[in-house]
Amino acid sequence: MEIDKIIHEPARLRIMMILAGLEQADFNFLVTTLGLTRGNLNRHMEKLESAGYLKVKRSFKGKVRNTSYQLTREGSKALARYWENLDAIRRSGQP
Amino acid sequence: MNSKQNNKSQDQNAEKLKEIPKWTRKYAQNRTLTSFIVIVITMLIAMVVAVQSYLVVIAFMKGNMILASVCTAVLLAILIFLIIFISKYGGKNRGLIDQRIDQWIYGHEGTASMPEPKLTKKNKWLGFVVAAVVFICIQGSYYLSMEGYIAFKYMQPVSALYLVPFLVLLYFEQRPRVGPLVLICPILYTIHAILIIAGIPIFFTGNWGILNIVLPVFGYTFLAYVIAHVYSRYALKKLKGLTHLEGDTANGD
Numbered sequence: 001m002e003i004d005k006i007i008h009e010p011a012r013l014r015i016m017m018i019l020a021g022l023e024q025a026d027f028n029f030l031v032t033t034l035g036l037t038r039g040n041l042n043r044h045m046e047k048l049e050s051a052g053y054l055k056v057k058r059s060f061k062g063k064v065r066n067t068s069y070q071l072t073r074e075g076s077k078a079l080a081r082y083w084e085n086l087d088a089i090r091r092s093g094q095p
Numbered sequence: 096m097n098s099k100q101n102n103k104s105q106d107q108n109a110e111k112l113k114e115i116p117k118w119t120r121k122y123a124q125n126r127t128l129t130s131f132i133v134i135v136i137t138m139l140i141a142m143v144v145a146v147q148s149y150l151v152v153i154a155f156m157k158g159n160m161i162l163a164s165v166c167t168a169v170l171l172a173i174l175i176f177l178i179i180f181i182s183k184y185g186g187k188n189r190g191l192i193d194q195r196i197d198q199w200i201y202g203h204e205g206t207a208s209m210p211e212p213k214l215t216k217k218n219k220w221l222g223f224v225v226a227a228v229v230f231i232c233i234q235g236s237y238y239l240s241m242e243g244y245i246a247f248k249y250m251q252p253v254s255a256l257y258l259v260p261f262l263v264l265l266y267f268e269q270r271p272r273v274g275p276l277v278l279i280c281p282i283l284y285t286i287h288a289i290l291i292i293a294g295i296p297i298f299f300t301g302n303w304g305i306l307n308i309v310l311p312v313f314g315y316t317f318l319a320y321v322i323a324h325v326y327s328r329y330a331l332k333k334l335k336g337l338t339h340l341e342g343d344t345a346n347g348d
Contacts, residue, residue, distance in 0.1 A: 014115065014338045021116030022123055022207050029205025033331075035339040068206070083113070090106060 001089060006051045007082045011036060012044050016053065016079050019071040024057065027067045045069065053078055111337055118334040123207040124274030125327035129197040131320040138313070140177065147173060204331070209272045222268065225261065232257045233308060240304050247300040248291060250307040255288035258312065276326055279319035280312075287311050 007013055014034055019025060031041055048054045053075030057068040071079070147170045154163035184192045197206070236253050239245045245253055262281040266273065291298055299306045 011340055013112065014340070017112060017115035018119050018334075018338065021119030023210040024208055026206040029207045032203075032205055033335055033338050035335075066206075086109065090109070
């Protein structure tokens with residue numbers, strides 16, 4: 001049983017879990033909720049996006065640029081699989 | 096021993112993390128102040144048009160043609176303003192005003208949204224029909240009260256018969272964008288009706304009769320939306336407690 005290393009990182013796991021409860025969330029919401037620096041969050045989002053777990057939507061709110069994120073179907077599946085595997089490992093008592 | 100304690104703490108941590116989507120959803124569903132302000136603006140516009148129309152009719156009936164002309168001009172100006180407003184914020188720009196108000200109230204927290212309810216053509220038409228029926232019921236029961244067929248005392252309980260199912264239906268139509276806390280409004284409206292039937296004098300008579308419906312509807316909607324907003328603050332606090340990363344975890348990769 002293998003744990004998805006992209007999701008297993010604490011910040012990325014939290015990002016995925018936040019997006020799992022929503023249709024979409026913007027960059028500002030994730031920054032304030034996670035307490036990450038903008039640069040650090042950006043790096044995590046790029047990793048999740050390149051893994052195909054996130055869909056990025058860029059738009060304008062008035063004159064301000066806004067970036068929203070949405071979990072893809074693949075991302076939802078990967079997250080569910082991650083928890084299944086982690087729970088199985090915890091049950092079997094593996095470190 | 097240490098390993099067992101470690102495993103237990105990891106298990107608890109994992110279980111806590113599984114609560115993140117629940118609190119995120121609760122937060123997003125209860126960002127209700129935006130909808131409330133939109134409702135207030137809509138009601139204020141409707142009220143201004145209604146009062147102005149009433150003034151025009153009164154002025155004509157009293158034969159004061161100068162006042163009638165001024166009132167008609169003001170009414171026309173309001174209607175022109177409304178047409179411009181609708182052309183700017185209606186059609187494909189629908190939702191722009193909500194977005195701006197949302198940005199104004201919750202901008203510093205960022206945006207988190209729940210899926211919009213799936214609006215099929217059939218649902219849309221059904222919504223129009225139900226809203227029209229409720230509107231006719233409100234007008235009808237007000238007319239019947241003014242004519243003396245329904246005692247003012249029973250105006251609110253009678254209105255509860257159609258307004259409570261309508262508000263509950265509205266909640267189911269708007270799910271999952273809004274949470275169950277908005278149901279506080281129909282629940283309080285029902286309690287209000289029961290209290291009146293039980294003999295408690297919480298009603299208006301005469302020309303103030305329409306307030307028997309208007310005041311509870313807006314009062315309880317306001318209360319429900321404020322409670323939901325306060326709950327969203329609590330949900331956000333819980334969410335931050337679960338997600339906030341500090342130190343190396345926050346800054347590492």
